[in-house]
Amino acid sequence: MNKTNRIKTLVLLLLCLPFCCGWTSAPKQDNRYVGGELIATYASSETISYVSKQVIENISTANDTPEYFAVSGMQNGCGAVAGGIIVGFYDKYYENLIPGWVSYYSSGMYKGQNGTYVKTLLFDLYDRMQTNVVAEGVSESEFKNGLQSYVVDHGYNLQYTSLGTGNNFNYNTFKTAVRNNEPAVLFVRQSNLYIYVADDNVDKVYTYSISGNHIMVAYGYYEVKYTLSNGTRTDKYLRVATGLSGETQAFYKIGSYVDAAYKVTIN
Amino acid sequence: MREEDKLNKAIKQDGIDTPSDVLEELKRRYPQYVEQSDKKHSARKRKFAFISAIAAIVVCVAVIVPCAVLLPNRNNGTDNGGKENIRYCKQDEYEKSDVEYTILEYRENNNRNFLYFDWYELGEDCTTYCYTSNADNEVLCLEEEMFLPQSNEFVQLSITKANVYLNAFDPKITSCDKEHTVDNHIVKWVIQEGNATCIFEYNGYRYFIQIKKGQDENRLFELVAELLETK
Numbered sequence: 001m002n003k004t005n006r007i008k009t010l011v012l013l014l015l016c017l018p019f020c021c022g023w024t025s026a027p028k029q030d031n032r033y034v035g036g037e038l039i040a041t042y043a044s045s046e047t048i049s050y051v052s053k054q055v056i057e058n059i060s061t062a063n064d065t066p067e068y069f070a071v072s073g074m075q076n077g078c079g080a081v082a083g084g085i086i087v088g089f090y091d092k093y094y095e096n097l098i099p100g101w102v103s104y105y106s107s108g109m110y111k112g113q114n115g116t117y118v119k120t121l122l123f124d125l126y127d128r129m130q131t132n133v134v135a136e137g138v139s140e141s142e143f144k145n146g147l148q149s150y151v152v153d154h155g156y157n158l159q160y161t162s163l164g165t166g167n168n169f170n171y172n173t174f175k176t177a178v179r180n181n182e183p184a185v186l187f188v189r190q191s192n193l194y195i196y197v198a199d200d201n202v203d204k205v206y207t208y209s210i211s212g213n214h215i216m217v218a219y220g221y222y223e224v225k226y227t228l229s230n231g232t233r234t235d236k237y238l239r240v241a242t243g244l245s246g247e248t249q250a251f252y253k254i255g256s257y258v259d260a261a262y263k264v265t266i267n
Numbered sequence: 268m269r270e271e272d273k274l275n276k277a278i279k280q281d282g283i284d285t286p287s288d289v290l291e292e293l294k295r296r297y298p299q300y301v302e303q304s305d306k307k308h309s310a311r312k313r314k315f316a317f318i319s320a321i322a323a324i325v326v327c328v329a330v331i332v333p334c335a336v337l338l339p340n341r342n343n344g345t346d347n348g349g350k351e352n353i354r355y356c357k358q359d360e361y362e363k364s365d366v367e368y369t370i371l372e373y374r375e376n377n378n379r380n381f382l383y384f385d386w387y388e389l390g391e392d393c394t395t396y397c398y399t400s401n402a403d404n405e406v407l408c409l410e411e412e413m414f415l416p417q418s419n420e421f422v423q424l425s426i427t428k429a430n431v432y433l434n435a436f437d438p439k440i441t442s443c444d445k446e447h448t449v450d451n452h453i454v455k456w457v458i459q460e461g462n463a464t465c466i467f468e469y470n471g472y473r474y475f476i477q478i479k480k481g482q483d484e485n486r487l488f489e490l491v492a493e494l495l496e497t498k
Contacts, residue, residue, distance in 0.1 A: 045441070067479075069363070070363075071362070071363055071364055071365060071396075072362040072363065072364035072399075105391075105414060105416070105419075107419050109414075109419070109421060109479075109480070111392055111414070112392060112394050112412040112414075112421065113365070113394065113412075114392070114394065115365035115394055119365065195438050195442050195459055195460075196459060196460040197442055197457055197458070197459045197460070198458075198459075198460065204442070204444075206438060206441055206442050208437065208438055222460065239461075244435070245363045245435050246433070246434075246435025246436055246437075246438070246439075247435065247438045247439070249461050249462070251460070
């Protein structure tokens with residue numbers, strides 16, 4: 001064996017070594033989303049005293065979205081609830097999505113969580129997303145496949161368009177989606193939700209957090225610029241359907257804790 | 268000769284018989300001795316009183332405190348929410364389910380005295396939910412949602428006992444920081460971005476009213492007055 005062949009053999013052996021010893025690289029672990037617990041953190045509630053205030057933009061999808069939530073028997077069901085909100089939203093435009101039921105009133109306002117039709121929808125999605133099968137909750141791919149399967153089986157198409165992750169969230173694309181009446185799903189780790197109370201010369205922002213990984217639906221945005229006694233500040237929030245019973249709507253700030261975000265289009 | 272013997276001899280010599288006479292004679296002859304004895308006696312008294320007081324306190328603490336802690340709470344499970352122990356429930360301690368009955372039906376079938384909206388003839392899509400404890404299946408909260416077509420409002424009413432706190436309602440309780448009085452009852456309220464919410468208590472129950480997309484506090488107060496009419 002000449003020198004070149006010996007080197008080739010050595011390199012080949014080195015490359016094969018990890019496989020021979022069972023050192024395969026671990027498959028990428030998908031984050032699981034379980035629908036965390038609501039934790040109040042009001043100690044950090046903030047009062048903003050301002051000289052003047054300008055609401056720059058306050059835009060939502062038409063009549064926001066339905067406000068569904070997990071019910072008994074849907075342990076770790078945030079994926080199914082977020083998927084159900086998307087389906088309920090689009091049922092207004094594609095009525096066969098929830099057979100035998102319309103998800104809105106004549107005024108356009110979305111109906112509440114119907115105990116028969118919406119419950120059936122949520123449990124269907126819960127199963128399609130294989131909730132708690134591999135492990136607790138759902139992964140991003142399980143959510144996406146489960147929702148897509150439901151929509152296709154009811155005769156429609158669904159597309160996901162990535163809006164980026166974490167601090168690379170594409171805010172402008174999201175704003176365009178909202179203006180085009182398209183909601184988005186957010187896959188987030190432990191993060192804060194906000195209740196925003198506007199008042200004369202003083203706004204209050206109450207903070208509460210979701211303890212675990214969660215999936216929710218974003219359907220609007222709110223931008224406000226304050227002139228303070230010592231300068232200015234601009235706050236940007238997304239409007240979200242939380243999927244949590246009790247507080248079904250809230251404001252949300254984009255940050256590094258957003259694992260993924262997708263605009264969802266059904267047609 | 269010892270001091271005591273000297274004293275006895277002196278007493279015999281002087282022909283003193285009665286105890287009081289002896290004491291007087293002792294004070295006269297040995298004023299220092301008698302004074303010291305008195306002081307010792309009162310010091311012993313104080314010491315005894317102090318120890319007795321400490322012992323009494325120890326006995327009280329040892330008996331009364333365990334009794335207070337261990338004896339069953341007589342109010343537990345009764346229909347007087349305000350007088351019971353406060354119960355705080357986290358998300359994983361209860362479940363929310365839709366139920367077939369209305370709040371009014373539950374009230375009548377279970378002989379409860381809480382207020383209710385008599386809106387079943389007026390509204391559409393009435394849905395009732397029940398929050399139950401995972402531990403003992405106790406009903407922690409009843410909730411009803413109704414669409415009122417006349418006013419194009421979606422109204423939610425939630426009722427808990429006044430001593431029961433569910434973490435799902437924490438945001439409402441904290442953010443309702445303005446006060447108004449309706450029929451002599453204090454109503455706490457807030458208009459937040461999206462909803463109008465108010466809370467009040469009556470007869471051992473706490474009531475939450477929320478108007479989805481509502482932005483008028485006066486409408487909240489009208490609904491409170493409407494509820495109070497059913498008392």
